[in-house]
Amino acid sequence: xxxxxxxxxxxxxxxxxxxxxxxxxxxxxxxxxxxxxxxxxxxxxxxxxxxxxxxxxxxxxxxxxxxxxxxxxxxxxxxxxxxxxxxxxxxxxxxxxxxxxxxxxxxxxxxxxxxxxxxxxxxxxxxxxxxxxxxxxxxxxxxxxxxxxxxxxxxxxxxxxxxxxxxxxxxxxxxxxxxxxxxxxxxxxxxxxxxxxxxxxxxxxxxxxxxxxxxxxxxxxxxxxxxxxxxxxxxxxxxxxxxxxxxxxxxxxxxxxxxxxxxxxxxxxxxxxxxxxxxxxxxxxxxxxxxxxxxxxxxxxxxxxxxxxxxxxxxxxxx
Amino acid sequence: xxxxxxxxxxxxxxxxxxxxxxxxxxxxxxxxxxxxxxxxxxxxxxxxxxxxxxxxxxxxxxxxxxxxxxxxxxxxxxxxxxxxxxxxxxxxxxxxxxxxxxxxxxxxxxxxxxxxxxxxxxxxxxxxxxxxxxxxxxxxxxxxxxxxxxxxxxxxxxxxxxxxxxxxxxxxxxxxxxxxxxxxxxxxxxxxxxxxxxxxxxxxxxxxxxxxxxxxxxxxxxxxxxxxxxxxxxxxxxxxxxxxxxxxxxxxxxxxxxx
Numbered sequence: 331x332x333x334x335x336x337x338x339x340x341x342x343x344x345x346x347x348x349x350x351x352x353x354x355x356x357x358x359x360x361x362x363x364x365x366x367x368x369x370x371x372x373x374x375x376x377x378x379x380x381x382x383x384x385x386x387x388x389x390x391x392x393x394x395x396x397x398x399x400x401x402x403x404x405x406x407x408x409x410x411x412x413x414x415x416x417x418x419x420x421x422x423x424x425x426x427x428x429x430x431x432x433x434x435x436x437x438x439x440x441x442x443x444x445x446x447x448x449x450x451x452x453x454x455x456x457x458x459x460x461x462x463x464x465x466x467x468x469x470x471x472x473x474x475x476x477x478x479x480x481x482x483x484x485x486x487x488x489x490x491x492x493x494x495x496x497x498x499x500x501x502x503x504x505x506x507x508x509x510x511x512x513x514x515x516x517x518x519x520x521x522x523x524x525x526x527x528x529x530x531x532x533x534x535x536x537x538x539x540x541x542x543x544x545x546x547x548x549x550x551x552x553x554x555x556x557x558x559x560x561x562x563x564x565x566x567x568x569x570x571x572x573x574x575x576x577x578x579x580x581x582x583x584x585x586x587x588x589x590x591x592x593x594x595x596x597x598x599x600x601x602x603x604x605x606x607x608x609x610x611x612x613x614x615x616x617x618x619x620x621x622x623x624x625x626x627x628x629x630x631x632x633x634x635x636x637x638x639x640x641x642x643x644x645x646x647x648x649x
Numbered sequence: 650x651x652x653x654x655x656x657x658x659x660x661x662x663x664x665x666x667x668x669x670x671x672x673x674x675x676x677x678x679x680x681x682x683x684x685x686x687x688x689x690x691x692x693x694x695x696x697x698x699x700x701x702x703x704x705x706x707x708x709x710x711x712x713x714x715x716x717x718x719x720x721x722x723x724x725x726x727x728x729x730x731x732x733x734x735x736x737x738x739x740x741x742x743x744x745x746x747x748x749x750x751x752x753x754x755x756x757x758x759x760x761x762x763x764x765x766x767x768x769x770x771x772x773x774x775x776x777x778x779x780x781x782x783x784x785x786x787x788x789x790x791x792x793x794x795x796x797x798x799x800x801x802x803x804x805x806x807x808x809x810x811x812x813x814x815x816x817x818x819x820x821x822x823x824x825x826x827x828x829x830x831x832x833x834x835x836x837x838x839x840x841x842x843x844x845x846x847x848x849x850x851x852x853x854x855x856x857x858x859x860x861x862x863x864x865x866x867x868x869x870x871x872x873x874x875x876x877x878x879x880x881x882x883x884x885x886x887x888x889x890x891x892x893x894x895x896x897x898x899x900x901x902x903x904x905x906x907x908x
Contacts, residue, residue: 389738392906409742417738423731425660427667439656440739484735494738 333403335492335523336365336388341397343383343547357383359547360397365525365540367491370518372534372555373527374626375544376634381527382420384544385496389417402491413441416490420497420527422481426470430461430480433469434487441488455483460509474501482513493517495526499533511537531626541626545633559629564622566602569594571615579612596622653741654749661753662760665719675761678711679768686772696776701787701870704769709794709866712762713825716798719757720805721817723750724898728907737907744899751806751895758798766791783872789880790869796887797863801825803894804858810902827853828860858890 341361344354358380365371375381386392388399390406404411424433431452438448456462459479469477478501485493498514499507514537517524528534534541535555543550543558551558572578572591582605587594593614597605602619609616665671685703689696724747727733736746766788773784804824808817827834831854838850862883865875 386734386907389734391734391737393904409740412738412740415738417735419731419734419738422735424735425664425732427664428660432663436656436660437735437739440653440736440741442652481735 332367333400334364335367335369335402336363336371336525337400338363338384338388339398341384341387341399342395343380343387343392344395357547358387361544361547361549362397363542363549363552365523367523368518368521369539370514370524370537371526372538372541373525373544374529374531374534374541374630375527376529376630378546379544380547381544382496383547385417385420385494385525385527388494389415413488414491416485416488416493418478418481418485418493418495418498421474421500422477424469424477424480424484427468429466429468430456430472430483431465433480434484437484438487443488451487455487458486458513459483460506475503475506478502478510479506482510486513486517490522492523492525495524497528498526499528499530507533531630535626543630543633550633555626559624559626563599564624565596565598567594567596567618567620567622568602568605568609569617569619570609571617573613573615576612576614579608592617651742651745653745654752657736657741657746657749658751658753658756661723661750662756665754665757666760668719671715671719671757671761674711674715675764678707678765681707681711682765682768682772686775689776697773698870700772700776701769702866704765704772705787705790705794705866705869708762708765708769708791709797711765712758712794712798713801715761716754716758716801717805717818717821717825719754720802721809721814721821723754723806724809724902725812725814725817728905731908733907743903747806747810747899747902748895751802751891751898754802754806755799758802759795762791762795762798781872783874786865786869786873786875789875790865792880793863793865793883796883797860799887799891800828800858800860800894803891803898807894807898807901810898810905824858825860828858829864830861831857831859832861859886862886 339362341358342356343358344356347353347355361380361384373381373384383392387394388401388406390409390412399406401411402414404414425436428436434452434455435448438451443451452465453462456465459482461476461479461483464472464476469480472480478498482495482498485495495514498510502510511533514524514526538555540552540554541558542552570593572593578586578588578593582593582595585595595605606616606619682700682704685700685707688703689699692699727736727750733746737743769787773780801821805817805821808820812820834850834857835854838847841847862879865879868875
C-alpha cells in the first residue's frame with residue numbers, strides 16, 4: 331500500500347508571548363489530516379488561522395510543540411524529504427541583488443543539476459511563469475506579482491512530487507491568477523500533489539479536489555468543496571430588463587436590485603414560474619435564471635460568525 | 650563532503666561583491682596605504698618601516714570592519730528578510746548553511762586582503778624599488794591578519810544566529826578587545842595575589858580568543874624573522890577555535906524557530 335502524500339498527526343504549535351515569554355499562545359491546535367497523491371488540496375482559513383504556521387512546520391522552518399508529520403512517508407525532520415517537495419513562501423522575498431536567472435541557477439545548483447541542465451530548466455520555467463523577458467533583471471526591480479511568479483518557478487524548478495504554495499494568488503492581477511491556476515492544473519495533470527493555502531475561496535472551489543478549513547488554529551472540516559457545503563438550493567436568481575417606459579411591478583420593488591433598466595431579484599424555488607409569468611406579462615426581458623447555492627464563502631463566513639458569537643458569549647458570561 | 654556549503658558560499662561572496670559599501674572600504678584602505686607613502690617621505694630613514702606599519706594596520710583595520718559589519722548580518726539578515734524560507738525548504742541542512750555563509754565571507758575577506766596587499770606591495774616598490782629577503786615577514790603578518798579575521802568572522806556569525814546586528818556588533822567588538830588583552834587579563838589576576846581572582850582571569854584567558862599572538866605587524870615592519878613554529882601554532886589555534894565556534898553556531902541555529 332502506498333503512503334499518503336502528506337500525513338499530519340496531532341500537529342500543535344505554541345508560541346511564547348509577553349515580555350518574559352512565559353505565556354504561550356496556541357497557533358495550531360492538534361491538526362490531523364491526510365492528503366493523497368495527485369490531489370489538489372486547498373488549505374483555507376482567514377488571516378491568522380494557522381495556515382502559514384502549518385506550512386512552516388512541514389518545511390522544517392519551525393518546530394512543532396507536539397505531533398508529527400510525514401511527507402511521502404518521510405518524517406519532516408528528514409532533510410532528504412526536501413528533494414521531493416517545492417515550496418512557495420507567503421509574500422516571497424528573494425536575494426534582490428540577483429537576477430531571476432541567477433536566483434534559479436543558485437537553487438538549481440542545490441539539486442546538483444549540470445550546467446547544461448540548469449540552463450535548459452531555467453529557460454523553460456521562466457517561460458512557464460511568463461518571466462522569460464525579465465530573466466536578466468535584478469529582483470530588486472521586480473513588482474510583487476513578478477516576485478510571486480519567480481517564487482513559483484523556484485518551487486517547481488526541480489520537478490517536485492509535492493508542491494506547497496502559500497497564498498500563490500496573492501499580489502497577482504487577474505491574468506496572473508489565471509496563469510497560476512493553469513500551472514496548478516498542469517501540475518495535477520503531471521500527477522503531482524499540490525497543497526496550497528488561500529483565503530480566496532473562489533480559487534479553492536475552482537481548483538481543489540478537497541479542502542480543509544482552519545479557524546483559530548483548529549481544523550473545522552475536511553472534504554470535497556461540494557461535501558463541505560450543502561448543495562441544497564438557497565433560491566433562484568432572475569436577471570431581467572425592463573422595456574422603455576415600463577415600471578417595475580410594485581410587489582418586486584422592495585426586493586429587486588435595480589441598475590438602470592436592469593433588475594435582479596432572488597425568489598424561493600417554488601415561486602420561480604409564477605414570477606417569470608408575471609414578468610412576461612409586463613413585457614420584461616428575462617436575461618438569465620440561475621440557482622443560488624451556498625458557496626465555500628458562505629460556509630467560511632458562517633464559521634467565522636459562529637466563532638465570534640461564541641467568543642462574545644464567553645465575554646458576556648465572564649462579566 | 651557535501652557540496653551545499655560551497656553553493657551557499659559562492660552566493661554569499663556574490664552578495665558581498667555586489668555591495669557598494671565594500672568598494673568604499675577597499676578604496677579607503679588603499680588611500681590609507683597611499684597616504685603612508687607621504688608620511689614615509691617625512692620620516693627620514695624609516696620610510697619602509699612607516700609604510701609597512703601603516704599598510705599592515707590598514708589591512709587589519711579595514712578587514713576587521715568588513716568581518717564585523719558583514720558578519721553580524723550574515724544569518725540575521727536572511728532570517729529577517731525571510732530569504733531563508735526558500736533556501737531551507739530545499740535539501741540544505743542548517744549546518745551547511747552556516748558553514749557556507751562563513752566560507753563565503755572568508756572568501757570575500759581573502760580577496761579583499763589580496764587587493765590591499767597588492768596596494769601595499771606597490772607602495773613599497775614605489776619607495777624602495779626592490780624587495781628585501783626580510784620582506785617575507787610581511788606576508789606572514791598578512792596571513793596572521795587573515796587568521797585573525799577568520800576568528801572574528803566566526804564570532805560575528807555566532808552572535809548573528811541569535812541577536813540583532815547592533816548587539817552582535819557590540820558582542821564581537823567586546824570579544825575582540827578582550828582577546829587582544831587576553832595576556833594582560835591573566836597577568837592582572839596573577840599580580841593581584843588573590844587565588845579566586847587568579848582562577849577567574851586564568852579561566853578567561855583560556856576561554857577568550859587570544860589575538861595577541863596574531864599581531865606580527867611590528868616584527869614585519871622591522872624586518873624581524875617570524876618563527877615557523879608560530880605560524881603552525883597560530884594556524885592550529887585558529888582552525889580549532891573557528892571549528893568550535895561554527896559548531897556552536899550550527900547548534901544554536903539548528904534549534905531556532907524562524908520568524
